[in-house]
Amino acid sequence: MKIIESVPNLNSGGGEKLVVDLSAAFYELGHECKILTLFAPAEGNILASQVNPQIRKDHLDKHLGFDIKCLFRFLRYVKKEKPDVVHICTPHYLHAPMAIALLDAGKRVLTEKPIASEVKDADMFSHQSAGDEGYEKL
Numbered sequence: 001m002k003i004i005e006s007v008p009n010l011n012s013g014g015g016e017k018l019v020v021d022l023s024a025a026f027y028e029l030g031h032e033c034k035i036l037t038l039f040a041p042a043e044g045n046i047l048a049s050q051v052n053p054q055i056r057k058d059h060l061d062k063h064l065g066f067d068i069k070c071l072f073r074f075l076r077y078v079k080k081e082k083p084d085v086v087h088i089c090t091p092h093y094l095h096a097p098m099a100i101a102l103l104d105a106g107k108r109v110l111t112e113k114p115i116a117s118e119v120k121d122a123d124m125f126s127h128q129s130a131g132d133e134g135y136e137k138l
Contacts, residue, residue: 001026001031001032001084001085002031002032002033002081002082002083002084002085003023003026003031003032003033003034003083003084003085003086003087004033004034004035004036004077004078004081004083004085004086004087005019005022005023005033005034005035005036005087005089006019006035006036006037006038006074006086006087006088006089006090006098007019007035007036007037007038007089007090008037008038008039008062008090008091009037009038009039009041009042009045010035010037010041010045010046010047010048010051010057011042011045011046011047012046012047013047015089015112016047016089017047018089019035019087019089020035020047020050020051022087023035023051023052023055024051024052024055027052027054027055033055034055034056034057034058034081034083035051035055035056035057035058036057036058036059036060036074036077037057037058037059037060038059038060038062038070038090039059039060039061039062040059040061041057041059058077060073060074060077061073071094071097071098071101074098074101075101075105078102078105078107079105083107084107084108085107085108085109085110086098086102086107086108086109086110087110087111088102088109088110088111088112089111089112095111095112096124099111100124
């Protein structure tokens with residue numbers, strides 16, 4: 001299985017550590033896993049050194065604040081890489097737009113909590129994924 005793990009960066013943090021550990025576990029199970037960070041690598045990316053060297057790390061070069069171009073770079077990356085599943089572990093306000101765009105592209109999506117920062121976005125996500133056989137409401 002081909003998996004993309006997306007996080008803001010590889011600084012310290014619970015979500016970031018989870019992605020580093022999951023990627024290593026998926027790799028050990030024989031899956032192809034890539035870590036995609038929103039921001040370019042910077043000094044002090046504490047967790048970057050803990051990533052298995054066999055796991056590719058890419059970045060989207062996101063700018064501070066709302067960066068709509070980052071969403072388009074994300075979608076181009078996913079289209080090029082053709083993953084089976086994308087794990088979204090990004091800032092909450094990006095969960096719904098990223099997940100809905102991925103579902104539109106026919107991808108399986110796993111988001112961390114919350115699914116969206118607004119109820120209307122969560123409803124849109126739920127409606128978009130209602131017919132997707134790869135989606136399971138928990």
